[in-house]
Amino acid sequence: MxxxxxxxxxxxxxxxxxxxxxxxxxxxxxxxxxxxxxxxxxxxxxxxxxxxxxxxxxxxxxxxxxxxxxxxxxxxxxxxxxxxxxxxxxxxxxxxFDEYRKYSRLFKAAVRRIAPLVEDRGIDEIYIDLSDLPGVHDDGGRAIGQALKDAVFDATGGLTCSVGITPNKLLSKLCSEFDKPDGLTLLRADEIPARVWPLAARKVNGIGPKASEKLAAHGMHTIGDIAARDAAYLVEHFGKSYGAWLHRASHGIDDREVVTHSEPVSMSRETTFERDLHAVRDRHVLTPIFTELCMEVADDLSRKGYAAKTIGIKLRFDDFKIVTRDLTLPAHTMDAKTIRRAAGECLKRVDLTRRLRLLGVRAGNLAKLSELLNPHATDAPVAQEPAPAYHAPLPLFDASEGGSSA
Structure with a gap:
C-alpha cells in the first residue's frame, strides 16, 4: 500500500x-x-x-x-x-510560552492516542505516519484526518488545526496550508500537476527568498516551471545537491521517513529588548534578565532530563551585528548557578561598548541524565552542584567582565 x-x-x-x-x-x-x-x-x-x-x-x-x-x-x-x-x-x-507549551503537550498527546507514529517538528506542528492504520486507505485518509482534528479540538478546549494528507512529508506540509484555518486537504500523486505546479516556487519548504530570486532570474516562478526544466539544467545552475533536490521536490518526490524520536542538539533562551540597553548604564536592568535566562535554560534542561557541557551566549548590538561566545565545562551540568557563571565568563570575551538589542543564553553538547548517572553508559561525570565561588546575584557587566564605563 x-x-x-x-x-x-x-x-x-x-x-x-x-x-x-x-x-x-x-x-x-x-x-x-x-x-x-x-x-x-x-x-x-x-x-x-x-x-x-x-x-x-x-x-x-x-x-x-x-x-x-x-x-x-x-x-x-x-x-x-x-x-x-x-x-x-x-x-x-x-x-x-509556558501556556503555549501546555497546549502543545495536550494536542500532541491527543494525536498519539489515535496515531502513535508522530514526528515532533516544534511547538505547533507535527508529521504523522498514517500508512498502517486500519481502513486509512479506504478514503485516502479523510476519516482519520477529521478524527485527528476533532481530537485536537476536544483535548485543547477549542483549538483548531489544519491537516494535509499526501504520500510524503513535503507534499503534506504544502497541503496543510491550502485551506487554513481549520482545513483538511488530501492530495494524490496524480493531482500534482493540477494542484501543485501552479503554486509559487517559494511555497515549497526549502525554497527561501534567495533561492526564489535566483529561480526567477532563470525564468522559474512556479513549481511547474521548475518541474519543466531538465534535472541537468537545475544541477548546472543550482549545484549538484540542491539542483537534484529541486528536480525531485518539484515532481513531489520525497522519501523521508517520519522520525519518531530525535535528541535535541541544544537548548536556549533569548530576549529582545524594547529599547537598546547599555552594558554599564543599564546594568540594573540587564543583570536580572541575564540571570533569569540562565535559570530558564537550567529549568529546560532539568524538565527534559538533560545536562550540558557547553554554555554559550548570543548578543545582538544596536548595529544588528551578532556575536556569540561559548565555554566548554570540565563536566556536564544542569545547575543554574554553574550556567550563570559560565555565561558570565563568556561575556568577558566580548567588547560591550555598543548598546544591546538582544541577549541570549545557550546550552549545548547535551547528554541524557540517565546516561550520565549510569557508570556503564558514559565516562562523562556530572558537575558538582553548586559551582564553587558563585556569589548571587553576580553583576552582569563590570570592568572585570569586559564592560565599558563610557
Missing part, C-alpha cells in the same frame, strides 16, 4: 491559545509580542482592559497575530512599531 503521511499545523497557535484565555477578543485583531507591562488589567466592573498596539513604544518584534490582524498586513517577525502603524487598534498581549 502507498504511504499516507499527515502534516498537522495548529492555526495561529499562540494567538488561538490567548483567545481561549480571553474569549472577548474573538473576532478582533490581536497580536502577540508584548512584555509584562502589556498584561491585561481587570477593571472594578469585572471586565478587562487590554493594551493597544498604538500605545507601544520599543524595539520588539511580533511573535504572531490572529487572522483578523493578518488581514491588516500584520504578520509574525514584523517590527512592532511598524505593525502599530498598520493596525493601531489591534490588541497587544504578552508572550506566555
Amino acid at each position: 502507498p504511504r499516507l503521511i499527515a502534516h498537522l499545523d495548529m492555526d495561529a497557535f499562540y494567538a488561538s491559545v490567548e483567545l481561549l484565555r480571553y474569549p472577548e477578543l474573538k473576532g478582533l485583531p490581536v497580536v502577540i509580542g508584548g512584555g509584562r507591562r502589556h498584561q491585561p488589567v481587570m477593571r472594578p466592573d469585572g471586565t478587562r482592559e487590554f493594551s493597544l498596539l498604538r500605545d507601544y513604544t520599543g524595539r520588539g518584534v511580533l511573535t504572531t497575530s490572529t487572522y483578523e490582524a493578518r488581514k491588516l498586513g500584520v504578520f509574525s517577525a514584523m517590527p512592532t512599531m511598524k505593525a502599530a502603524k498598520l493596525a493601531p487598534d489591534a490588541v497587544l498581549l504578552p508572550v506566555d
Whole structure:
C-alpha cells in the first residue's frame, strides 16, 4: 500500500491559545509580542482592559497575530512599531510560552492516542505516519484526518488545526496550508500537476527568498516551471545537491521517513529588548534578565532530563551585528548557578561598548541524565552542584567582565 503521511499545523497557535484565555477578543485583531507591562488589567466592573498596539513604544518584534490582524498586513517577525502603524487598534498581549507549551503537550498527546507514529517538528506542528492504520486507505485518509482534528479540538478546549494528507512529508506540509484555518486537504500523486505546479516556487519548504530570486532570474516562478526544466539544467545552475533536490521536490518526490524520536542538539533562551540597553548604564536592568535566562535554560534542561557541557551566549548590538561566545565545562551540568557563571565568563570575551538589542543564553553538547548517572553508559561525570565561588546575584557587566564605563 502507498504511504499516507499527515502534516498537522495548529492555526495561529499562540494567538488561538490567548483567545481561549480571553474569549472577548474573538473576532478582533490581536497580536502577540508584548512584555509584562502589556498584561491585561481587570477593571472594578469585572471586565478587562487590554493594551493597544498604538500605545507601544520599543524595539520588539511580533511573535504572531490572529487572522483578523493578518488581514491588516500584520504578520509574525514584523517590527512592532511598524505593525502599530498598520493596525493601531489591534490588541497587544504578552508572550506566555509556558501556556503555549501546555497546549502543545495536550494536542500532541491527543494525536498519539489515535496515531502513535508522530514526528515532533516544534511547538505547533507535527508529521504523522498514517500508512498502517486500519481502513486509512479506504478514503485516502479523510476519516482519520477529521478524527485527528476533532481530537485536537476536544483535548485543547477549542483549538483548531489544519491537516494535509499526501504520500510524503513535503507534499503534506504544502497541503496543510491550502485551506487554513481549520482545513483538511488530501492530495494524490496524480493531482500534482493540477494542484501543485501552479503554486509559487517559494511555497515549497526549502525554497527561501534567495533561492526564489535566483529561480526567477532563470525564468522559474512556479513549481511547474521548475518541474519543466531538465534535472541537468537545475544541477548546472543550482549545484549538484540542491539542483537534484529541486528536480525531485518539484515532481513531489520525497522519501523521508517520519522520525519518531530525535535528541535535541541544544537548548536556549533569548530576549529582545524594547529599547537598546547599555552594558554599564543599564546594568540594573540587564543583570536580572541575564540571570533569569540562565535559570530558564537550567529549568529546560532539568524538565527534559538533560545536562550540558557547553554554555554559550548570543548578543545582538544596536548595529544588528551578532556575536556569540561559548565555554566548554570540565563536566556536564544542569545547575543554574554553574550556567550563570559560565555565561558570565563568556561575556568577558566580548567588547560591550555598543548598546544591546538582544541577549541570549545557550546550552549545548547535551547528554541524557540517565546516561550520565549510569557508570556503564558514559565516562562523562556530572558537575558538582553548586559551582564553587558563585556569589548571587553576580553583576552582569563590570570592568572585570569586559564592560565599558563610557
